[in-house]
Amino acid sequence: MIDLPPLLYQRLKKLCDDTSLSILQQERAALTARYHGHGDVRMHTRAQRLSYLATRMPSTYAALRSVLGFVPDMDKITSLLDLGAGPGTVIWALKGLAPLQKATLVEQDAELLSLAKELWKEDDALAIIHQKENLLSYQGAEPADLVVLSYVWAELDPARRFEVLARGYACAARYLIMVEPGTPSHAKGLLEARDFLLQKGAHMVAPCPHAAPCPLRAPDWCHFNVPVKREALHRQVKDVTHPFEFEKYSYLVVSPQETALPHGRLVRPPLKRSGHIILDACEAEGALVRRTISKKQKALYHDYKKKEWGDAL
Numbered sequence: 681m682i683d684l685p686p687l688l689y690q691r692l693k694k695l696c697d698d699t700s701l702s703i704l705q706q707e708r709a710a711l712t713a714r715y716h717g718h719g720d721v722r723m724h725t726r727a728q729r730l731s732y733l734a735t736r737m738p739s740t741y742a743a744l745r746s747v748l749g750f751v752p753d754m755d756k757i758t759s760l761l762d763l764g765a766g767p768g769t770v771i772w773a774l775k776g777l778a779p780l781q782k783a784t785l786v787e788q789d790a791e792l793l794s795l796a797k798e799l800w801k802e803d804d805a806l807a808i809i810h811q812k813e814n815l816l817s818y819q820g821a822e823p824a825d826l827v828v829l830s831y832v833w834a835e836l837d838p839a840r841r842f843e844v845l846a847r848g849y850a851c852a853a854r855y856l857i858m859v860e861p862g863t864p865s866h867a868k869g870l871l872e873a874r875d876f877l878l879q880k881g882a883h884m885v886a887p888c889p890h891a892a893p894c895p896l897r898a899p900d901w902c903h904f905n906v907p908v909k910r911e912a913l914h915r916q917v918k919d920v921t922h923p924f925e926f927e928k929y930s931y932l933v934v935s936p937q938e939t940a941l942p943h944g945r946l947v948r949p950p951l952k953r954s955g956h957i958i959l960d961a962c963e964a965e966g967a968l969v970r971r972t973i974s975k976k977q978k979a980l981y982h983d984y985k986k987k988e989w990g991d992a993l
């Protein structure tokens with residue numbers, strides 16, 4: 681279960697104190713309807729932005745934290761270029777995982793950048809550049825160890841987004857990470873980005889343990905799942921009582937350098953039965969392989985029974 685860092689939650693809650701709960705609830709319903717209707721998802725008022733932060737930041741944070749857990753050598757990441765940074769979720773997700781010294785947050789919405797500043801105040805060790813820019817025209821980035829497009833790919837004009845990706849990849853010294861909601865259409869968008877990046881010479885890091893075509897066929901699609909704790913503010917704005925929810929996400933990590941790939945990755949939840957477990961893994965040869973491991977295969981069973989959906993094998 682992933683929860684927002686207490687400091688971030690306290691600050692978020694304080695920011696929301698001056699807006700009535702019923703307005704935050706209305707704005708959340710309106711934004712959800714726009715997302716589902718593929719309408720204009722830009723935010724225009726402070727209440728809309730706060731409502732978005734209260735209900736979506738815990739989930740995007742949780743998805744990012746999970747993805748970052750699959751990336752090797754995070755202890756070598758000292759610089760970040762966050763494209764479509766919103767409220768700065770990525771710098772929070774990197775906290776404690778990477779010795780970040782410099783972060784450039786590029787975002788078209790000046791008010792969201794201000795909220796990012798209000799949320800992240802005191803950390804002197806991290807120099808942050810806030811750049812109010814449209815990614816479609818943004819040319820000015822310097823190389824960074826890590827380049828991230830988190831929950832932004834589907835918001836970019838499909839006719840122009842590969843230009844943004846090419847510029848982002850050109851800046852990635854170690855990794856480029858993309859995270860999207862875990863729906864079939866967002867996963868398809870990530871596969872298009874994957875093809876484009878592989879053609880540019882990028883090497884896969886995760887989730888695929890290979891650079892072959894994706895073996896998953898509709899109605900299946902590549903996605904993962906993380907439980908997200910709902911703190912009081914989250915529950916109130918969503919008008920729900922359950923203390924947690926699941927965030928489905930899809931993601932992609934590539935690198936300009938070749939990295940050691942795992943043998944496979946679990947692309948579905950393991951089926952844990954009384955005498956055996958069934959594992960569906962995307963494997964290094966580019967195939968989807970189902971394995972049944974019996975309790976009698978003691979060493980293998982011991983290793984595999986701890987594995988969860990999304991883990992490398």
Ligand SMILES: C[S@@+](CC[C@H](N)C(=O)[O-])C[C@H]1O[C@@H](n2cnc3c(N)ncnc32)[C@H](O)[C@@H]1O
Nearest residue numbers: 740764765766769787788814815830831832835
């Ligand atoms: C769903 S939010 C995600 C924010 C953040 N990356 C996260 O994961 O929490 C998408 C963000 O991308 C920004 N965005 C979308 N299109 C953009 C563009 N053309 N230029 C700059 N920012 C853009 C939006 O303003 C919004 O803040």
